[in-house]
Amino acid sequence: MSGQLKNTICSSQWKNLSKKYLFRWSKIQTCHYHALPEEEMQYIQRSIVSTMHFQDSLPRLPVPELNRTCDRYISALKPIVDENKLQNTIKIVEKFKNEEGKELHTELLASNKRNKHTSYISGPWFEYYLKSRSSVVLNFNPFLAFKDDPKEKYNSQLVRATNMLLSSLRFMKSLKAGILEPEVFHLNPQKSDTAFFKKIMRLIPKPFAWYGAYLFKAFPLDMSQFNNLFCSTRIPRPNKDEIMAFPEARHVVVLRNGYFYVFDAIDTDGNIMPAAHLYNHIKYILSDARPPPSHPISFLTTENRDTWAEAREHLEKIGNAEQLRVIDSAIFVLALDDEILGENKLKSAHQMLHGPAHNRWFDKSFTLIVTKDGKTALNFEHSWGDGVAVLRYFNEIFDDSTKNHFVGPETVSAIDAAHRVQRLDFTLDESIKSAVRQAQEKLKQITSSLQLDVLIYDKMHRDSIKKYKLSPDSVAQLGFQMAYYKIYGNFVATYESCSTSAFKHGRTETVRPATMATKKFIEEFHRHKKVSYSELRALLNECTKVHNQLTKEAAMGQGFDRHLFALRYLAEKGGKKIPALYEDPVYSEANHFVLSTSTLYGPAFSGGGFAPVVSDGFGIGYGFLENTMGFLVSSYSPYRDGKGFVDSLKESYDDIHYVLEKSSQ
DSSP, rough: OGGGGGGGSSSHHHHHHGGGGOOHHHHHHHHOOOOOHHHHHHHSOOSSOOOTTGGGGOOOOOOOOHHHHHHHHHHHHHHTTTTHHHHHHHHHHHHHHHTTTHHHHHHHHHHHHHTSSSTTTTTHHHHHHOOOOOOTTTTTOOEEEEEESSSSGGSSSHHHHHHHHHHHHHHHHHHTTSSSOOOOEEESSSHSSHHHHHHHHHSGGGHHHHHHHHTTTTTEOOOGOOOOOOOOEEEEEESEEEEEOTOOEEEEEEEEETEEEEEBOOOOSBBBOOOHHHHHHHHHHHHHOOOSSOOOGGGGGGOHHHHHHHHHHHHHIIIIIIHHHHHHHSSSSEEEOOOTTTTTTTHHHHHHHHOOOOOOOBSSSSSEEOOTTEEEEEOOHHHOOOOOHHHHHHHHHHHHHHHSSSTTTTTTOOOOOOOOOEEEEEEEEHHHHHHHHHHHHHHHHHHHEEEEEEEEEEEOOHHHHHHHOOHHHHHHHHHHHHHHOOOOOOOOOOOEEOOOTTTTTTEEEEEEEHHHHHHHHHHHHGGGSSSOOOHHHHHHHHHHHHHHEEEHHHHOOOOOHHHHHHHHHHEEEOOOOOOHHHHSHHHHHHHOOOOEEEEEOOTTTTEEEESSSTTTTTEEEEEEEEEEEEEEEEETTTTOOHHHHHHHHHHHHHHHHHHHHHOOO
16 A cells, blocks of 8 residues: 555554565465466566667657648638638638748747757647646547457456456556567568567667668657556646656555545555455455445546636645545556446446446546446546557557456455555535535536447448458548438538657647548439449549548648647747637638547457537547447437437448449449
């Protein structure tokens, strides 16, 4: 148990706690599970190339040319803005390009030159998240759901939670020791994802390591965000939140039925606790049958950030500072939910996205959720990082926990956890109780209007689409445009997230999937009696070509959204007059993302999603699962009809599939 808890428990308890790690494996009775030697238990990997070996030599995120940014902006407007508005905006953009925009761009280049240790977007993007006063729930935090353990008997809540906890600790220790494999994108894995490549990379000095990898057509990715994956949290502050890290933390916080339990998962020597210890700690927590607290303070993390900041300050003043610090500094939060989800995908999505809020702490870098029937997911706070770090952790711990079953259904432990698990108790006054009730009511109102709808489509999938020499992602995105057009008869601003982690401190760039190519295909399709299937197929090819080019540009830091964002940030920071481009109603329309989308793919992934970014929008999380395409569509009633959109989406993919079949005959 971490040192900060010492003052909250009596000295006799502390004496017992300090002895708890003297137990040896010989005193623990376990059977019928995979046991690694104790030394091997400590690490998930032992890379011969250090984790951050490539970090210093990563290329810097380029600042796009201003002329190209303006041209790309206009191109993105053409499918979604009528001609009269567009002509007016072209004049505004031309003036921006030659006057205020030019001045701001020069200032941005100078600032970027002075700050070679980072990217031009990193600071402004952190501020974008941390200055937002909106609740992180639904507005920012997404979820990723794991597949079940392939071996059914290991899917019980107790067993799966323990195994995933152990794999998480092994991942964290490997990361901290610098022996986690560096994150590298292998363009030609047969050539670069090899032992030979690693031996060569180890010998190349760090300042030149990226260039060595490049010769193998391997591209190391930025790993700076990994530093906040564990032992960190977002702290609510007035006007702007703060990310805090506690790298020396050794404890895990477990949420069950609205109560907080804490125990050390790492001993004083820095070693992971034996599996049976952790198994018994979780078993002990699950045995606590007390009813939920009348005023669970977890609800406060769902509030407006200024409201939460004020409530937190009051919580600390009335005697809860140490308890809050224990939660903040935990390695991560493990949430043990009492719900049984079975194969109900919609119930699962609600559970993992906004869940039983009394059993969440949405400010932590991530929460690992395990339900009573072993359904597992991550809900993560987004300000500290993006998908690269989270997905790496996500895939690694699934692989490790399902191959190395550290505990199993037959596990028996003689450890007495009663003196090794501490429950955190909070002092609440009427002011805090009132704040909790208000937070509960607000969350109830917004979640009651949230609609989640699922589509599993099996006529097309990643491999089948590739056989037509089309991009699976471009086909998926085309379906979104078609579905919306079928219902509403027009095209709207669409967001697709693209990582720029190929560059030092890269974050994300926006791909704009609504293009003149997608518009032309859809309009021609609806006049299909006048257009042959071969002509429609040619238009499909053009959709892929344009989409691939936009994706490539975004990944290489050559989009326009982050550049325009940074220029506006400089104007605001410098107290300058905001350029007319940003006051133009068309700019607001272009950034009102009615369709907000993000794709996920990986061997551990079974689903994931997020809420719409605007009240009249759709949030679309999608992925390619074995021989299917999967979609989770979110929307708010009464603004949108999510079920109607999903039905239209299915029809759209049927239409695309029909065109592909007919044009191939």
